[in-house]
Amino acid sequence: MWNKRLGIDLGTATTLVYVQGKGIVLNEPSVVAVAKNTGKVLAIGREAREMIGKTPEYIVAHRPLKDGVIDNYEITRKMLSYFIQKVCGRSIFKPDIVICVPSGCTEVEKRAVLDAAYHSGARRAYLVEEPMAAAIGAGLDITGPSGNMVIDIGGGTTDVAVLSLGGIVVSRSIRVAGDKMDEAIVRHLRKKFNIMIGERTAEQIKIEVGCAVPPDQDKSIQVKGRDLVSGLPKEITVTASEIHKCLTEPLSSILEAVRMVLEHTPPELAADIGEKGICLTGGGALLQGIDVLISRSTGTVAYVAEDPISCVALGAGKVLDHLKELREGFLFTKGRNR
Template structure:
């Protein structure tokens, strides 16, 4: 039997899409990857199944990520992807759902419009947009309606959003298009340069997740990785250390730390004092990079902690904000206002 209506929040991420259904919590968490048959333009696989195909498809099949740097790079595929995930998450409903989609704080008006239009075409009755730092703060359990300064560092797949929030809105923010994917690219470049070996996207991500580090570990750890020798063209296996990962990730990690520092420099004194007391909260999958919280704490002198559930934090906050639409009205942009 079809439900009357299920409102939902969607974390439309570069690396993964999470869907929060009102009253149910997170009902879907899958990679934002699609495998398409170029001859027929049909979806062959979506999500985790399609992610396994990255770098392994024959000529007529392409596995792509339709979102880049937190925004839509392929409108048609994103629309079809959203429609697929909405139907999979809530099934049949008599009335179209209201949807809140979170976007990076630095997106342009054109990028906002693209997200809104894609959501409407995918089947929403009304779509709101919420900026990622606000959604992350709500998901982390912070009462953003109070006149207190809270600092959020949200590190996703395509963007890093750093923001100071007070009274339900963003006071100071900066969106950096360097995040988890750039860390993967940095690892790929490092392995190619130092070991003369080419590794795939999934291997680079595995290195980052297992032995990646932003701050030197007390005990060095190693991981075996396989790839293609660039000299002989043959398969090759090497052991990579966490110290090598520290060197490989130095550039993107420093860019993130410098962004945090830049936002703190622009923060009003009263709010800066609040942040000094309450600390910095980190969310997003990138927050799980070993030692990054410690590095930010050392560089800023401000206590830094990782939210309880950093990966699902933004999606939870996006879903919870459905109850806060009236309070957050100034922070939200809806599909009707952007059409006017």
């Protein structure tokens, strides 16, 4: 009996689904729009994301995952069911699913993800830690005795890990990533310009002019928001150098996590990392100059993976082909045939 095998990067900001033999077939925002009074789901994914900050009182646009873990179980389950059904259709066969979780997840948080997977229609569910999946998806050989270092910067968490012999040797997960960068931009504009902007606008600013190191060319962007004094719409010009300054705090937290992992890395593996460099994955790796910042801070070459956003989902999809080698790298729970 044939059943589909799915790799799911269940992210705070975005969910990606990899289907074995087809590649990544779904890339949708992890957002659900719900009717406040009835709890009825009105929209999921891209359509729901368009509603953030624009809904009437009776509609709430939820992001059911916070800091990389489930914040609202029931809404997460509905979202996961929707994505799985969208990929698999109304098949009578249950899929085997690998879902990625941050390396700092507690057992309770892991159990919540597994339960959500089963109640969403999984035949068997596996959990793999995000840096493990990211390394596999980036094409690193983690099964040998040589050391590899991965920094996965997502929406809710940054996972830093050193891997060798098919497992994680040293890791650290912090709840500082893309969302905290967006919040830093919102705070800065509110404090300096008395203007309030939404999270989508902040993300757009980060994408267009955000940079981890002082920019060579000080690009600017027009930003529209609400004046906190008059309450009227207001437009301002924001420069790249200004955004660089306000991103210093979240980036410092990421650098501190990287240094802590390197300090606890065995000398032999540290030598391997010095030779190979540090691989950056996740959406946060696309922030301009972040590889340069990490290289300067650690004295080790850092480079961005070929397709950083897809690495975790690709790795999750490939895990099912290598269960024996990676047995220690993930939590496995026997499936239920239903």
